[in-house]
Amino acid sequence: MKIIEFLLSALAIGVTFLYGSTGEIITEKAGHLNLGIPGIMGIGAACGCAALNAMLPESSDMTPFLPPWLIVVIALLATLIGAGLMGLLYSFLAVTLRANQNVTGLAMTIFGTGLTKYIFAGLETKGVKYIWALPYFRFPFNNTTSALQYCGVLVFLGIAVAIISSVILSRTRVGLHLRAVGESPATADAAGINVTRYKYIATIIGSAIAGLGGLFYVMDYQGSQEAYLSVEAMGWLSVALVIFSLWRPYISIFGSFVFGALFILGSYLPSFGLMVDVATANLIKTLPYVVTIIVLIITSVRNRRENQPPASLGVSYFREDR
Amino acid sequence: MEYAEGRNIPALELKGISKSFGTIRANYNVDLELMNGEILALLGENGSGKTTLMNMVAGIYYPDEGQIYVDGEEVVIRSPKDAYKYKIGMIHQHFKLVDLFSAAENIVLGVNDGNKYSIKEVNDRVRQIADKYGFNIDPKEKIHEMSVSQKQTVEILKVLYRGADILILDEPTAVLTPQETAKLFAVLRKMKEDGKSIIIITHKLHEVLAISDRVAVLRKGEHVATVVTAESTENSLTEMMVGKKITLNIDRSEPHDVVERLVVKGLSGHNEEGLKILDGVSFTAYGGEILGIAGIAGSGQRELLEAIAGIYSPEEGEIMYRDPKDGSEVNLRKKTPLQIRELGVRLSFVPEDRLGMGLVGNMDITDNVMLRSYRSGRLMLLNRNDPKRLAEDIVKDLEVATPSLSTPVRKLSGGNVQKVLVGREIASAPSLLMAAYPVRGLDINSSYAIYNLLNEQKERGVAVIFVGEDLDVLLALCDRILVINSGRVTGIVDGRTAKKEDVGFLMTKSDGENVSEGYGTAGGLGSFGPEGGNA
Numbered sequence: 107m108k109i110i111e112f113l114l115s116a117l118a119i120g121v122t123f124l125y126g127s128t129g130e131i132i133t134e135k136a137g138h139l140n141l142g143i144p145g146i147m148g149i150g151a152a153c154g155c156a157a158l159n160a161m162l163p164e165s166s167d168m169t170p171f172l173p174p175w176l177i178v179v180i181a182l183l184a185t186l187i188g189a190g191l192m193g194l195l196y197s198f199l200a201v202t203l204r205a206n207q208n209v210t211g212l213a214m215t216i217f218g219t220g221l222t223k224y225i226f227a228g229l230e231t232k233g234v235k236y237i238w239a240l241p242y243f244r245f246p247f248n249n250t251t252s253a254l255q256y257c258g259v260l261v262f263l264g265i266a267v268a269i270i271s272s273v274i275l276s277r278t279r280v281g282l283h284l285r286a287v288g289e290s291p292a293t294a295d296a297a298g299i300n301v302t303r304y305k306y307i308a309t310i311i312g313s314a315i316a317g318l319g320g321l322f323y324v325m326d327y328q329g330s331q332e333a334y335l336s337v338e339a340m341g342w343l344s345v346a347l348v349i350f351s352l353w354r355p356y357i358s359i360f361g362s363f364v365f366g367a368l369f370i371l372g373s374y375l376p377s378f379g380l381m382v383d384v385a386t387a388n389l390i391k392t393l394p395y396v397v398t399i400i401v402l403i404i405t406s407v408r409n410r411r412e413n414q415p416p417a418s419l420g421v422s423y424f425r426e427d428r
Numbered sequence: 429m430e431y432a433e434g435r436n437i438p439a440l441e442l443k444g445i446s447k448s449f450g451t452i453r454a455n456y457n458v459d460l461e462l463m464n465g466e467i468l469a470l471l472g473e474n475g476s477g478k479t480t481l482m483n484m485v486a487g488i489y490y491p492d493e494g495q496i497y498v499d500g501e502e503v504v505i506r507s508p509k510d511a512y513k514y515k516i517g518m519i520h521q522h523f524k525l526v527d528l529f530s531a532a533e534n535i536v537l538g539v540n541d542g543n544k545y546s547i548k549e550v551n552d553r554v555r556q557i558a559d560k561y562g563f564n565i566d567p568k569e570k571i572h573e574m575s576v577s578q579k580q581t582v583e584i585l586k587v588l589y590r591g592a593d594i595l596i597l598d599e600p601t602a603v604l605t606p607q608e609t610a611k612l613f614a615v616l617r618k619m620k621e622d623g624k625s626i627i628i629i630t631h632k633l634h635e636v637l638a639i640s641d642r643v644a645v646l647r648k649g650e651h652v653a654t655v656v657t658a659e660s661t662e663n664s665l666t667e668m669m670v671g672k673k674i675t676l677n678i679d680r681s682e683p684h685d686v687v688e689r690l691v692v693k694g695l696s697g698h699n700e701e702g703l704k705i706l707d708g709v710s711f712t713a714y715g716g717e718i719l720g721i722a723g724i725a726g727s728g729q730r731e732l733l734e735a736i737a738g739i740y741s742p743e744e745g746e747i748m749y750r751d752p753k754d755g756s757e758v759n760l761r762k763k764t765p766l767q768i769r770e771l772g773v774r775l776s777f778v779p780e781d782r783l784g785m786g787l788v789g790n791m792d793i794t795d796n797v798m799l800r801s802y803r804s805g806r807l808m809l810l811n812r813n814d815p816k817r818l819a820e821d822i823v824k825d826l827e828v829a830t831p832s833l834s835t836p837v838r839k840l841s842g843g844n845v846q847k848v849l850v851g852r853e854i855a856s857a858p859s860l861l862m863a864a865y866p867v868r869g870l871d872i873n874s875s876y877a878i879y880n881l882l883n884e885q886k887e888r889g890v891a892v893i894f895v896g897e898d899l900d901v902l903l904a905l906c907d908r909i910l911v912i913n914s915g916r917v918t919g920i921v922d923g924r925t926a927k928k929e930d931v932g933f934l935m936t937k938s939d940g941e942n943v944s945e946g947y948g949t950a951g952g953l954g955s956f957g958p959e960g961g962n963a
Contacts, residue, residue, distance in 0.1 A: 279540070296488075417527065417528070
């Protein structure tokens, strides 16, 4: 039974990375390397939790004013808006002002992480009511005590978002245009595609999706009031997952599971009869990065154009630059 | 003009179109007419404003003045999208394609016809159009797997897919082999039969004569004339294209004490696309003279200079450099710039891409000067004093307008950037100085400053090679002019006696044609060395 718990647990933590990487893939397909994802995931979590805190009653015994599903929906909306605003800020800096994307992204992460801690610290002083909403998020498995409890609605939503993103990117006109913007903005521009609009929308939607990953991690997977402290690490893993997935959301579904399994492997080894000390367990947590480097080496050696990042990733576009 | 019948209304008409970029006038008061179902050739030298003019029709630029009429109605074209709305499509010289996409994906890019997007249907439609005009293409093939000519086909299909009736092709044959060109022309004729109106930008005269119904000639941004092709000859077109000689006030001293400095023999090589870019180039450059190189852009000038400078490695031939001190000879072919320098060859190169190849835009003048000399220091740390002194001298002597020595060079104007670059190259006391388009984009005063610098070097016995695009300048500045055409030397003429039309003809004449047959006044033609002229 331990193995099933391990696998379900891996799936659940993996969904955190799945949200983050799906969001980042959409952004990168528009040619924008958004290294602000870790900060944006934090902000997403903070906004969702703040909304929950506002909606829940003073005591965990009291019935909330709103039905549970509406509470979850409003919390998700708050997350989408908060993380989306971070995406808007990034877009303004990197698209309109054409600031360096790496610098902008890192600044967003530093700013976002700091702001996240500020918001959560503020929530703590008022009492961390948002934790009570945990069962709502774990619907329909909120009454079980097995590892199945991790597989709430947001797990399925995450997989659905990745599949839908994949279909949109590869099968629709919007996806074709978006990929063209990331590959060759000058070509897209000449073809009459509004490059700036695509970049803005992709970055904002991507950030919003990544924000859901933050909320999922804090509210659902961890369900603890210290969880927000480790959101940033989840963000970096999500960025690594983009490379592992070769910029394809459907590979990301599988990749997120692999990342999740490797990430929690250290804490499950004792229950499989292998004793590891804390240091080794932490070392095992770096395995996702190791496999990412291996993937990078393999794709670099094979050097297929299809497995490379979008050609204009990280390059600002200005029509009159000739 | 009045149109008695509907069919006489031009498909496209431009009236009084002007366009300037800063102080540079690209087009001035241009009138142009494209009739229905005709192929109009737009002819002109480099920088005569052909592409700019057509870019205004295609919505890349917006004219400062003038009107555009499509089928007799005035239209405003602000973007490529607008152009497509009026059924105008342009095939640019530099393809705008997404490498990673298939042909069909590129063709359908940006098309929003309201239909549900289905790549299968797009594939079918692309095949239909391709079959109709005789293109040979697989819609599913990725662009990065295609040859240049296939990529061009995709560009043409892209325009046809959008239903364009007016097609503009910007130097479509520049990247094609003769066989591919013949195929393209067959397709263009088919499109013409189908009622499409076509403008083809070119400077190859034989192609103009082969494909077009009428020719519109541009010179220095102005429309010279539109003539019927059948009533024109290569000679008459050349004359219209280059115009009357303008006398420039450039001091030109007689070369004295000329010595062989660089002997190039049979230099041949291919470019990155696999096209032959240098084809048996042979010439001699003498110390104490300025050798001009004239040619249509992309005829191999760049590769020739880069071969001498050690940046490009031609497959065949030799580049013999004769040391002015001891007369010893060394072959520079397939040597790196560093090896060339270590051989003691004092060679200076002012590349055409100033801020790309010549200088580092984000560094200041001192640092850029130091790029040439940093190896000469003995200590681990750089000595900035000497370069700084040199930078000060350059700024003072060449009157570089800069706020300070520590201003990044990219912030300087084009003329000042060029002065810094030329100043640095001259400071190393070269025995061979090569300058590619050193006055491009510069105003009159800066241009003259550069001419004077080159003349000074010539007086000092330096062998100067000057690649230029303005024939008047070449004829006023250079002692001899080498004309390069599709990678081959088509003539070396005397800068003092050669006629402008002669040079223009040598630049544009078609392959395999005998010079003296093709042009009657061969007075200034033929190989001419200063040892003959100045003995």
